[in-house]
């Protein structure tokens with residue numbers, strides 16, 4: 001009996017993942033779908049490295065960029081329609097935060113995802129979040145380090161750290177992103193700054209935290 005139920009759950013997970021990919025092949029570019037599949041594989045591997053649920057990581061990663069090709073003004077309108085909070089910086093630069101927020105809304109509405117950790121992993125995949133869980137870090141890092149990413153300073157370091165320390169690798173990835181944005185004179189979303197500060201004080205072991 002138990003095996004039959006487990007078998008049925010297995011089949012429904014496969015069906016869910018297949019219908020997610022089918023939806024994305026209709027709504028996103030082929031390049032994006034390939035990225036998403038690489039992120040999902042990377043997330044599954046990282047989850048295994050850290051003893052986390054591989055299927056939840058895979059499904060969350062499959063859903064992370066649902067709304068990545070939605071134009072900024074549509075993201076703003078769709079988020080407003082759903083009562084999703086919009087910060088002043090989101091009005092200027094909607095994509096970093098709102099494509100995750102709308103992506104999570106699509107996961108809920110279209111694929112009936114109710115697992116709050118999966119929904120948080122989708123909405124926080126670009127900026128991180130204060131209090132982000134290991135599963136959220138897995139999706140954040142998988143997006144950052146998937147094998148299709150162009151080599152840049154720091155990528156090798158993040159890839160090396162991620163299988164052994166999620167918080168450390170997440171902080172490194174945030175550091176590189178923040179430095180890149182500063183170098184380009186681009187704006188910084190406050191959510192990534194808050195998330196990085198939280199990791200420094202709460203999520204890193206004492207030997208990794210900076211001395212104040």
Ligand SMILES: [Fe+2]
Pocket residue numbers: 064065068099125126
């Ligand atoms: Fe994204």
Ligand SMILES: [Fe+2]
Pocket residue numbers: 035039064065143
């Ligand atoms: Fe992505």
